[in-house]
Amino acid sequence: MFDQRTLTHLRATEYGYLDENHHVYLDYAGAGLPARFQLAMQAERITSGCYGNPHSENPTSTATEELLVRTRRAVLRFFNADPEQYAVIFTPNATGAMRLVGEAYPFDPRSPLVLTTDNHNSVNGLREYAKAQGTGTVYIPLDTPGLRVSDQAVHTALAQAARNGRAGTERAARGLFAYPAQSNFSGVWHPLEWIDTAHSLGYDVLLDAAAYVTTNRLDLAVLQPDFVAVSWYKVFGYPTGVGCLIARRPALARLRRPWFAGGTIQMASAQGQWHRMTDDESAFEDGTLNFLSIPDVEVGLDWIRGIGIDTVHDHVTALTGRLLTGLAELRHGSGAPMVRLYGPADTERRGGTVAMNFLDPQGRIVDERVVARDAAARTISLRTGCFCNPGAGETVFGLGHSVLRRAAHDRLDTVDDYLADLELPSGGAVRVSLGLASHLDDVETFLEFAAETYRDRIPEAATLPRRLRC
Numbered sequence: 001m002f003d004q005r006t007l008t009h010l011r012a013t014e015y016g017y018l019d020e021n022h023h024v025y026l027d028y029a030g031a032g033l034p035a036r037f038q039l040a041m042q043a044e045r046i047t048s049g050c051y052g053n054p055h056s057e058n059p060t061s062t063a064t065e066e067l068l069v070r071t072r073r074a075v076l077r078f079f080n081a082d083p084e085q086y087a088v089i090f091t092p093n094a095t096g097a098m099r100l101v102g103e104a105y106p107f108d109p110r111s112p113l114v115l116t117t118d119n120h121n122s123v124n125g126l127r128e129y130a131k132a133q134g135t136g137t138v139y140i141p142l143d144t145p146g147l148r149v150s151d152q153a154v155h156t157a158l159a160q161a162a163r164n165g166r167a168g169t170e171r172a173a174r175g176l177f178a179y180p181a182q183s184n185f186s187g188v189w190h191p192l193e194w195i196d197t198a199h200s201l202g203y204d205v206l207l208d209a210a211a212y213v214t215t216n217r218l219d220l221a222v223l224q225p226d227f228v229a230v231s232w233y234k235v236f237g238y239p240t241g242v243g244c245l246i247a248r249r250p251a252l253a254r255l256r257r258p259w260f261a262g263g264t265i266q267m268a269s270a271q272g273q274w275h276r277m278t279d280d281e282s283a284f285e286d287g288t289l290n291f292l293s294i295p296d297v298e299v300g301l302d303w304i305r306g307i308g309i310d311t312v313h314d315h316v317t318a319l320t321g322r323l324l325t326g327l328a329e330l331r332h333g334s335g336a337p338m339v340r341l342y343g344p345a346d347t348e349r350r351g352g353t354v355a356m357n358f359l360d361p362q363g364r365i366v367d368e369r370v371v372a373r374d375a376a377a378r379t380i381s382l383r384t385g386c387f388c389n390p391g392a393g394e395t396v397f398g399l400g401h402s403v404l405r406r407a408a409h410d411r412l413d414t415v416d417d418y419l420a421d422l423e424l425p426s427g428g429a430v431r432v433s434l435g436l437a438s439h440l441d442d443v444e445t446f447l448e449f450a451a452e453t454y455r456d457r458i459p460e461a462a463t464l465p466r467r468l469r470c
């Protein structure tokens, strides 16, 4: 098992490109970073073997198929999942996994979709599939300032939505409950016990594990969500363009795909206009898989196993603790706080993602575009905006239902119009996130940058273009 000293060594060697190029990388919630070893392994594999399209039947396609099978097994091992119970479907990313569920879930007017307000847009988007089938979406609000949701609120919302679905009928169809195990906005861990709560009320559960599994063990022998979505580049940086839907086989069998494609069918007729889907995970894998990259997932998983996910977890937790303490200590000369933190102020039940805004000496929010520009000038990579999580953003900026509904009807051409309409003090927050290759120096550099740049200063009003991509 690796220790902190070894992680420091890895930073200098495997992730040496960070310090060689003076990067202070604080966007692990955006993407993890690849170790040089992973790239070397890929080059070695592709330049010493020959891998063909897995849909063919020939020696090179067999070689590819063997690697795909190995990788599916490696993914199941990572999650301690029983292959009899769970299937691994390769997708382009977590978003692709979510879409597979959304487009094929048997929504009907009696089967509600329930979401936490804290969700990535790739989960929020499920509501359009639900709407198309006449199903409403229920959002469970977040508590402030911790940005958590109480167990009671989850139970009440699920029970109420199920009762409404049941009204006038014998029995509600199953509903779908989707939430992130770790918030990509605040870093909060939402309880995995909600999976059992939802099951006991007749729901299927889609767990967005994209952020959580970067620093945590998810044991599918213990907790059994029906669908789990992940993006592998978030966990070990490389390859990009490969994610997974890990699905419980009975739940997968309930999905109804809206189309078929190459790779998903046993047989099809053009003139007869019929088709028969394959009866395994390939029914969900459209077209030719990213077969030269997928085997690198096993390399990445081995890399993480070699270091130890618990080591990564402890390392990130320790750095997050230092970051949170340092932010709380940042004060203007008057003693006024320089930082407004969104989410938990300590390391209890949270990951290494920290959202905030800087405050000027008069307590006004420093425009996040100014922070993005100033940080970039110091080669600090952080994230600004709403992080594709409008629900958490709306909560921290105190935006209620009525004002947001009104905005939908006003004539708003640009993001700036929208923000002006809401009379927001800022277009978004600043997010710093830590990961496997982070070092204490990254945290200290960020804290020094903040102190030097914003202490007792009133930064100029931003005239920078706003480029929000949610």
Ligand SMILES: Cc1ncc(COP(=O)(O)O)c(C=O)c1O
Binding pocket: 029, 030, 093, 094, 095, 096, 120, 122, 180, 182, 183, 184, 208, 209, 210, 211, 231
């Ligand atoms: C919690 C969470 N869910 C989903 C996603 C979407 O991931 P991707 O863009 O890789 O599909 C992200 C990405 O930031 C995320 O953090």
